[in-house]
Amino acid sequence: MLNKTIEQWFKENADSVDSLAREIWEYREEPHHEFNSCKANADYLRARGFEVTTFNARHDDAPDTAIVAKFGSGHPVVGIYGEYDALPGLGQDPIPERSPREGYGHGCGHNLMAAGTTSAVCAAKEAMVKEGLKGTIVYIGCPAEEGGAGKMYMLRDGYFDILDCLLGWHPRTNDLAVQEKLQMTMGHAVIEFHGVASHAAVDPEHGRSALDACELMNVGVNYLREHCTDDVRIHYSYLAAGERPNVVPAYAALDYYFRSRDLESCHELLERIKKVAYGAAMMTETTCDFKVDFLHSGCQPLDSFNTFLYESAKKVPPLVYTDAEKQFGATLSKNVTGKDVDPEDALPYKLAEPFHKFYFASGSTDVGCVTYKIPTARIYGLGVPRCMTMHSWGVVASAGSSVGFKAARYAGSILAQCAYDIFRDPDKVQTFKAELDERLKGKCRDQIFPK
């Protein structure tokens, strides 16, 4: 059964959790610029008795983007992490019809993630106080999950090291499940080429085009794909490509993401991409500056921890949507896909059983690097209609509505219950640690942290 204190906390604080989700949804800030979201999230925890530290994860002069909020003392130290960054071009009103807003939108539902996980630490704290449980509950607020590797800065600087274990939740289109995907190792690099400018018509022989180098590098990488395993993903965009056709570009730059199944293969892939870049520089008589921003692992799930989390999840009463919320889901689904959807089937709401088997899936998340160090268990699903694709306007609409808010509270109750169950059974943490050591035995663990 769901712990009574946790249940009571959610009854009394439903409005404030929804307000926090709504506030962060309204801010919809870009990665590494979540200044208002971070402040709102930190203030919420400060007001509820947490010892809160905020800081800028990249140590630049900008305001704070990251949070570590603690309550209690000693072991076990149970962390729960949240994210609050939004995505470009996805602004949308919180209604089931297309109604765009300028700028960013919560197309991955990170406002729900922040509010849900924050509610979890608050409710767990109340249960700890009520029963005099020993241990520390910690909220880790992380910037820039969307390509900014926010957690890598925080892991590099030791903010996760205090934890014995870590919990998380991410909204998604499926019924709620423990995360059993290994996900992909991912790297990010910026490649700059420097050439010589000249008049493209009058004096072309004196020019050395940095843009040509970029184009040849991309052609080379596209040929490289043929000789990679199926798990490899490489994508790029231009950061600079010259200004005008009549000036041979002395400077051009590319932005590269590259992914594969594990750290070892991703390091190998990086070396092969470097060769192509240097080859392009040689061909064009330009110079190449290849900067690796970061390279982080995929995720390492743990069956022992997942099973424990699933047992906690079963204690929480099911998520129930009202007819109006089901209709919101059906209307939104129809407006996105053009297909009629039965309101009873529009929204995910169930708790799925674990497979007890890990599987490879494309896509990456920066929590991967943390899962290689701290035993981590995550749940994902809910808050978004089943037919939706993530990173789309429909997700923004749903994440700004009670469909999303209710899912956040439900997921929050599960994580609070799981944290509570760990405080009641602190030796379990050793089992999680032992499984992590066993699973990573002999595997490459070299991550490249941002400078």
Ligand SMILES: [Zn+2]
């Ligand atoms: Zn996300």
